[in-house]
Amino acid sequence: MKVKICGITNIEDALYAVECGADALGFVFYKNSKRYIKPEKAKEIISHLPPFVFSVGVFVNENPEKVNMIASETKLNAVQLHGDEDLTYLAKINYPIIKAFGVNENFDWNVLSKYECNILLDTYSNNYGGSGEKFDWNLIPNEIRNRIILSGGIDVNSLSMIVNEIKPAAIDLSSSLEQMPGKKDHNKIKIFFEEFKNHWR
Template sequence: MRSQGRRWRACWRLVGRRCSIEAGVTRIKVCGITRREDAVAAVAAGIDALGWVFYPRSSRYVAPDHAALLASHLPPFLTRVGLFVNAPVAEILATVARGFLECVQLHGDETAQECLQLRQALREARLSITLVKAVRVAAAADLPDPALWPVDALLLDAKVRGHYGGSGHCFDWSVLDKEWRGMAGSAGKPFILAGGLTPDNVAEAIGRVQPYAVDLSSGVESAPGVKDAQAMLRLVQQVRQADLGSRSLGFR
């Protein structure tokens, strides 16, 4: 029964991804969920994906046991994401095998070769999971070659010394020019925009670079690990308005 449910969710993700690209609907992820009430508020607001941080040095860290409990209260067709930072493959496999995640986000210094090794290990363990690699960007030279990364999507975050994410800082979106976005599209690698996004600037970001998805953490918080329900509502409203604007201008 569990494997059947996971196949359903996997199919839904593929359908959702296709519809998002064709219909111009930007998907929305909120990361750093630590409390049940925040997860419930995110679902009510219309958030598409929730993320749990499995990095012990983060102020938003949760243990897999707690994340699994939170996930058990969520509705179907919501993508559940586990964020890992330089974690051993065995740790990732053990967490994925528990069955409450649909996506793994690698947010550390993992190389393309290490991503490939993880993908192979997941395949050998017969674990089906979406794999996302975060890349920290400060300038155009930091942008990855999408064709070289054996992952399903790339997440672009701000490069801030001492932070693996959740810094509240933006990077210069102008580096995501049409050429790089075209390379990502040709490689079949949707890109997710992160880094300093808030309900106040997310519409501008979408209008400028048309990401597949946006990923927020501190931008919808009242304190680290404590989400603001009203901010999440505003976020969804701003993203949907931006999507309408992009379609009217012919960007999507």
């Protein structure tokens, strides 16, 4: 199970997350987000990351050409789309895609079969981007659980259910590891990865 830490805005948080065990880091290029980072700042941080650490750019209904341009300039490995992007939009992206879907009790799971990219499941919200809230993970069909990226309200207290019952391909955390939006709490990161490694043995 891979771990992505999202909402990275500074080199200190990036390097500490990697040191603790993060497989991927997320950089939010959605200007309405409290965790927004300028592409040039993200490029600088990414240039200091060790090999094999995945860099993911988060976008919301951005012009596809701009997505490709930012991904190229910052040396992203993948783009994560959190808006209303459809299949026609996805076809214009030149990078590996993670498509995020907001889930509630009315979510149509058949929609996912149309997408051949990586799928991230988060809690449904009227606002774009993550809410930091947990949805009912029991709703996730068994046959797709090991292929999804799980997000929304993940913390040390939910690790047991994630590891033993959901078993997703990856998990994505942001707000639960913060002091404030855009600034990580290094102690929370340390404790999380210690617990993660204990559960994953």
